[in-house]
Amino acid sequence: MYVRTVYVTGDPARIEAAVRALNSEGRSLLEERPEYRGACVFVDRELGKLLAVSWWGSEEARRNSDQVMRERRGPMLEPFAGTVAVENYEVAVFHSVQLPRVGGGLRITRVEFDPVDADLFAETFRSSAIPRLETLPGFARCAVFVDRERGRGMAGSLFVDRASMAASRAGQAAARRQDAAKAQVTVVGLEEFEVLHADVHPG
Template identity: 75%
Template structure:
C-alpha cells in the first residue's frame, strides 16, 4: 500500500475544529476516491499537533486523490492549522494484531537512512522488530513507511489504550536501538499521539 501523511500544527484550543472537519467532510472526500484503503486521525491536544494519514492501494491512486484533496485541505484544517506539511510513503510493512480503538495511542518514530538501504531496513524491521513489538500488551498494529528516494521513513506502533502505549516505551526503545543499528538508520524524531479515528483495510 501507499500512504499520504498530513502533519499540521496550530493553536491547541482550535484543534477540535480541524478534527470535526477531517472526520466528516474529509473522510467523505477520501472514501469517494478510487483505490482508497483507509485513514487515521491522530492528535496531540496539549501541543496542538495533528497527523492525518490516508492509505491507498497504489501509488497512482494516491497521486490522483491528492489532486482533489490539495484543493480542500486548507479549508478542512482552517482555522486550526498554522503550519502544514504533506509527505508520501510506501508501506513496506503493515502488521495488524487486533482492532485499534478511539482513545488509544500511537507512537511515531521518524527515520533517516541511505536510500540504498531501503530494502535492508524493510527486511530488518520485518524480521527483528515486528516479533518484539507484536508481543507487547495492547498492540493493535505496527507499520513501516518509507520514502525510498529521500531516505526517510516512519515507524508507527498503534496501541488500544494510552496505558499500553506508556507501558511499551522501554521495550520499544530497546527494539528501536537494535533495529537502527542493524538497518543503518538514524532516528530523528519520536512522537506520541491520541487516536481519534483509524480504519485501514490491509491486504
C-alpha cells in the same frame, strides 16, 4: 499500498474544529476516490499536533487524489492550522494483531537512511521489531512507511490504550537503539499521539 501523511500544528484550543472537518468532509472526499483503502487521524491535544494518514491501493490512485485534497485541505483545517506538511510514502510493512481503539496510542519513529538501505530498514523491522511488539500487552498494529528517493521513513506502532503504550517505552527504547544500528538508520524523531480514527482495509 501507499499513503499520504498530513502533519499539522496549530493552536491547541482550535484543534477540535479541524478534527471534525477531517472526520466529516475529509472522509467523504476520500471515500469518493478510486482505490481508497482507509484513513487514520491522530492528535496531540496538549501541543496542538494532528496527523492524518490516507491509504491507497496504488501510487497512481494516491497521486490522482492529490489535486482534490490539495484544494480542500486548507479550508478544512482552518482556523487550527499554523503549519502543514504533506508527505507521500510506500507502505513497506503492515501488520495487524487486533483493531486499534479510539483513545488508544500511536508511537512514531522517524528515520533517515541511505536510499539503498530502504529494504534493509523494512526487513529489520519485520524480522526484529514485529516479534517483539507482538509480546507487548495492548499492541494492536504496526506499519513502516518508506520514501526510497529521499531516504526517509516512519515506523508506527498502535496500542489499544495509552497505558499500554506508556508501559512499553523503556523496553522499546533499548530495542530502538539495537534495531537502528542493525538497519543502518538514523532516528531523527520520536512522537506519540492519541488515536481518534484508524480504519484501514489493505485488501
